[in-house]
Amino acid sequence: MITELRDALGASHVRDDAATLLLHAHDSSVFEGGVSGPVCYPVDTAQVQAVVRIAAAHGRSIVPRGAGTGLAGGAIPLGAPIVVSTGRMTQILEVDEVNMVAWVEPGVINLDLTKHLRPMGFHYAPDPSSQQVCTIGGNVANNSGGPHCLAYGVTDAHVLAIEVVLSDGSIAVLGGLEDEPDGYDLRGAFVGSEGMLGIATRIAVRLTKNPPAVATLLLAYDAVADAANTVSAVIAAGVVPAAMEVMDQRITIAVENFVGAGYPRDAAAVLLVEVEGLSSGVAIDAAQIEAIGLANGATNVRTAATALERELLWKGRKTAFGAIAQLAPDYYLHDTVVPRAKLAEVLQQIYEIADRYDLTIMNVFHAGDGNLHPLIVFDGRDEGVLDRVHAAGAEIVAASLAAGGVLSGEHGVGVEKQPYMDQMFGPNDLKAQERLRKAFDPYCRQNPGKVIPSAHSCADIQALKAVPKGIWG
Amino acid sequence: MVRFTLATDDPVLHDFAALVGSEGAVAVAGSRTRWSVGGELASGTRTISAPVGIVQHQPEEMIVTVRAGTTVADLHDELAAAGQRTALPQRGGTVGGAVAVGENCLDRLGRGSVRDAVLQVRFVNAHGQLVTGGGPVVKNVTGFNVPKLITGSLGTLGCIAEVILRTNPTPPKSRWLKADGAEPKKVFAALLHPAAVLWDGTTTWVHLEGHEADVDAETAMLASLGDFATCDGPPDLPAHRWRLSPSQIFRQCVSAPFVASVGVGTTWASVAQPKRPLDRGASVVAKRMKDTFDQDHRFNPGRCLWT
Ligand SMILES: Cc1cc2nc3c(=O)[nH]c(=O)nc-3n(C[C@H](O)[C@H](O)[C@H](O)COP(=O)(O)OP(=O)(O)OC[C@H]3O[C@@H](n4cnc5c(N)ncnc54)[C@H](O)[C@@H]3O)c2cc1C
Numbered sequence: 001m002i003t004e005l006r007d008a009l010g011a012s013h014v015r016d017d018a019a020t021l022l023l024h025a026h027d028s029s030v031f032e033g034g035v036s037g038p039v040c041y042p043v044d045t046a047q048v049q050a051v052v053r054i055a056a057a058h059g060r061s062i063v064p065r066g067a068g069t070g071l072a073g074g075a076i077p078l079g080a081p082i083v084v085s086t087g088r089m090t091q092i093l094e095v096d097e098v099n100m101v102a103w104v105e106p107g108v109i110n111l112d113l114t115k116h117l118r119p120m121g122f123h124y125a126p127d128p129s130s131q132q133v134c135t136i137g138g139n140v141a142n143n144s145g146g147p148h149c150l151a152y153g154v155t156d157a158h159v160l161a162i163e164v165v166l167s168d169g170s171i172a173v174l175g176g177l178e179d180e181p182d183g184y185d186l187r188g189a190f191v192g193s194e195g196m197l198g199i200a201t202r203i204a205v206r207l208t209k210n211p212p213a214v215a216t217l218l219l220a221y222d223a224v225a226d227a228a229n230t231v232s233a234v235i236a237a238g239v240v241p242a243a244m245e246v247m248d249q250r251i252t253i254a255v256e257n258f259v260g261a262g263y264p265r266d267a268a269a270v271l272l273v274e275v276e277g278l279s280s281g282v283a284i285d286a287a288q289i290e291a292i293g294l295a296n297g298a299t300n301v302r303t304a305a306t307a308l309e310r311e312l313l314w315k316g317r318k319t320a321f322g323a324i325a326q327l328a329p330d331y332y333l334h335d336t337v338v339p340r341a342k343l344a345e346v347l348q349q350i351y352e353i354a355d356r357y358d359l360t361i362m363n364v365f366h367a368g369d370g371n372l373h374p375l376i377v378f379d380g381r382d383e384g385v386l387d388r389v390h391a392a393g394a395e396i397v398a399a400s401l402a403a404g405g406v407l408s409g410e411h412g413v414g415v416e417k418q419p420y421m422d423q424m425f426g427p428n429d430l431k432a433q434e435r436l437r438k439a440f441d442p443y444c445r446q447n448p449g450k451v452i453p454s455a456h457s458c459a460d461i462q463a464l465k466a467v468p469k470g471i472w473g
Numbered sequence: 474m475v476r477f478t479l480a481t482d483d484p485v486l487h488d489f490a491a492l493v494g495s496e497g498a499v500a501v502a503g504s505r506t507r508w509s510v511g512g513e514l515a516s517g518t519r520t521i522s523a524p525v526g527i528v529q530h531q532p533e534e535m536i537v538t539v540r541a542g543t544t545v546a547d548l549h550d551e552l553a554a555a556g557q558r559t560a561l562p563q564r565g566g567t568v569g570g571a572v573a574v575g576e577n578c579l580d581r582l583g584r585g586s587v588r589d590a591v592l593q594v595r596f597v598n599a600h601g602q603l604v605t606g607g608g609p610v611v612k613n614v615t616g617f618n619v620p621k622l623i624t625g626s627l628g629t630l631g632c633i634a635e636v637i638l639r640t641n642p643t644p645p646k647s648r649w650l651k652a653d654g655a656e657p658k659k660v661f662a663a664l665l666h667p668a669a670v671l672w673d674g675t676t677t678w679v680h681l682e683g684h685e686a687d688v689d690a691e692t693a694m695l696a697s698l699g700d701f702a703t704c705d706g707p708p709d710l711p712a713h714r715w716r717l718s719p720s721q722i723f724r725q726c727v728s729a730p731f732v733a734s735v736g737v738g739t740t741w742a743s744v745a746q747p748k749r750p751l752d753r754g755a756s757v758v759a760k761r762m763k764d765t766f767d768q769d770h771r772f773n774p775g776r777c778l779w780t
Contacts, residue, residue: 096720099718142614143614143618164754173754177719177720177738178738180577182716182751183751183756184626185621185626186759189618189621192614209666212665239642277683281683284686371612401478404609408615409613421615424615425477429605429616439761439762439765452617
């Protein structure tokens with residue numbers, strides 16, 4: 001098989017040395033148990049097809065991989081599949097201003113696309129905190145979000161068409177540049193499918209016009225609950241800011257030590273709000289948000305006076321996870337969604353859960369859409385700590401579901417949330433998801449063993465040669 | 474065993490599932506405003522109605538739970554009382570019909586698309602079982618995106634019983650303007666986010682929404698691009714809806730009279746759009762989708778979304 005792959009791609013673009021295999025056995029999650037087969041670096045659609053056909057002929061499964069920044073284990077190879085890296089498919093193919101789209105290859109880095117578009121008066125709206133490294137292909141597969149998705153919508157709302165290589169090596173073009181392409185919305189089904197329906201080889205993404213006016217506010221609070229309540233009061237008042245992000249004190253202090261973003265160290269929580277648009281409306285919304293903040297207990301409200309100050313405030317938010325690395329060697333970032341009105345209540349439960357398991361927990365999250373990101377910091381060398389992290393995580397999930405929420409707002413299910421799927425969905429619901437999947441991949445060869453619990457899944461789990469026993473390390 | 478959190482006890486939905494049953498050809502009739510889309514229903518098909526009622530509107534969560542048989546007009550009346558609306562087009566039909574057909578409203582740029590509005594869907598499958606996809610919050614990537622698949626599927630994969638839709642605040646000010654001879658591409662490029670820009674080959678209509686001061690500012694700016702004057706609303710639309718890309722409307726694909734949505738592509742014309750074949754790969758997947766969701770082709774026989 002290796003020889004066939006090398007013949008198709010060139011010898012240097014298929015790797016099976018121990019270091020490469022080890023690297024590709026992980027993504028950015030804490031999960032262990034991945035076993036990588038050969039790693040391939042195709043350069044175009046035809047080469048992707050060639051790899052997929054060789055895999056099919058040898059009965060091997062396939063795992064697509066972007067930058068490996070996924071946090072739910074989506075790119076972790078189970079059962080030594082062929083890993084298809086998009087690392088050499090990094091071209092921005094076309095920017096089409098009449099149709100307001102850019103055609104890109106899947107390996108294009110999210111921020112590189114926005115940097116390319118900015119001078120033309122556009123940007124790519126979804127801005128995950130990992131945007132300096134993560135790929136558009138990975139964003140499509142995970143339906144990724146970011147702070148500015150509150151007003152603009154997540155990846156889903158920004159992908160018009162996708163060229164996909166299916167697990168039999170054939171090509172399908174999903175969606176189109178029409179507003180309502182013919183047929184079922186297979187594009188919509190593909191976005192967020194975590195690499196299990198096919199490999200995206202070309203993607204048409206929507207261009208968003210750069211707003212002429214922006215206001216960035218930093219509100220400080222004595223209690224996390226006050227920040228959370230401000231968020232739901234703002235939405236209840238009919239104001240939808242571009243972004244609303246909450247950080248608790250542990251995070252703000254870590255960020256201050258790391259980049260000096262100008263956050264108050266003495267506040268129990270800060271709320272970062274951005275409004276974008278035309279100048280008058282931005283001023284009106286900013287004033288209203290300030291008033292709502294003060295009415296909900298804000299002790300201080302600061303509006304960024306210069307572009308530089310604004311950038312610094314965002315740098316703080318976007319480097320939060322980097323800052324954590326100073327505190328402890330390991331972290332586990334959770335991702336659940338709750339109704340906005342329940343934010344304060346569920347946050348309180350999360351702090352209590354952490355106390356009970358003797359864990360340090362911090363919260364930095366997309367408050368505007370109720371997307372919680374409890375962050376557990378720990379030292380994996382401590383005896384038994386992973387069990388406690390796991391048990392606390394299960395309780396956080398249970399608390400979010402009990403509040404009327406869902407398992408994941410943006411990181412996906414992968415291997416992480418798979419064991420919880422049947423707490424949210426019933427057997428008929430999971431069966432429908434399995435049908436959707438099998439319509440794309442009847443053989444279950446694409447990224448097997450993820451998302452759908454094995455009891456409801458086609459034989460892929462059973463077929464895996466090496467089912468990871470202790471995925472938790 | 475712990476009950477799964479998306480389970481519903483609503484007897485109305487379970488009664489609807491029993492009505493759909495597990496045998497025989499069946500189609501849900503809404504208000505029949507789009508009854509001919511996708512072709513003629515096979516004769517002998519049993520037609521049923523979907524349950525009616527607004528279950529819960531939560532303005533602070535920007536969501537509404539509504540049964541499929543409710544009219545869009547009733548839904549929007551209720552939401553308007555709380556200063557909100559949805560992306561569904563309001564032209565006499567039901568919520569379930571609007572979701573099944575998946576056509577966006579004229580103000581698509583301002584209100585968003587129907588596909589992005591459907592957060593959760595409950596439908597009855599070919600075995601007469603109630604199925605739930607998506608979830609009851611505005612942001613969710615848990616599992617495969619069943620709501621996207623059902624939206625615009627023309628009732629060929631299941632019978633829609635209830636949806637949770639995203640709601641949005643209604644902007645404080647709305648103004649329609651029109652001008653003859655303005656350059657529609659330039660008008661579209663100059664506006665930050667208009668609710669709609671329409672063009673019939675001669676006249677350009679613009680729908681502005683937002684804070685009054687912003688609407689005034691964009692109105693003033695438009696004066697440099699044409700002789701814009703306020704008007705009551707959009708022009709009358711020809712009967713047939715064409716699915717085009719934004720660039721195709723400038724390539725004389727459609728003969729006059731037409732009204733085209735600039736920046737969106739959708740065009741209304743006096744003749745029907747010729748059927749186009751789907752992409753080959755996509756049609757293979759689409760056929761497998763139909764076969765796996767509805768093995769006996771019970772749902773809406775005669776209607777097809779592709780050639
Ligand atoms: C510090 C940090 C911050 C983060 N912040 C955010 C955030 O704000 N919002 C957010 O949503 N996520 C965030 N993430 C998670 C992660 O960055 C996103 O999920 C991202 O989209 C993954 O992209 P990637 O290129 O790294 O994909 P990978 O991790 O390589 O892969 C992710 C999934 O996509 C599949 N895949 C990759 N490429 C393709 C393709 N071409 N075709 C089909 N499937 C493919 C893989 O099989 C896998 O299932 C963060 C991660 C980190 C480490």
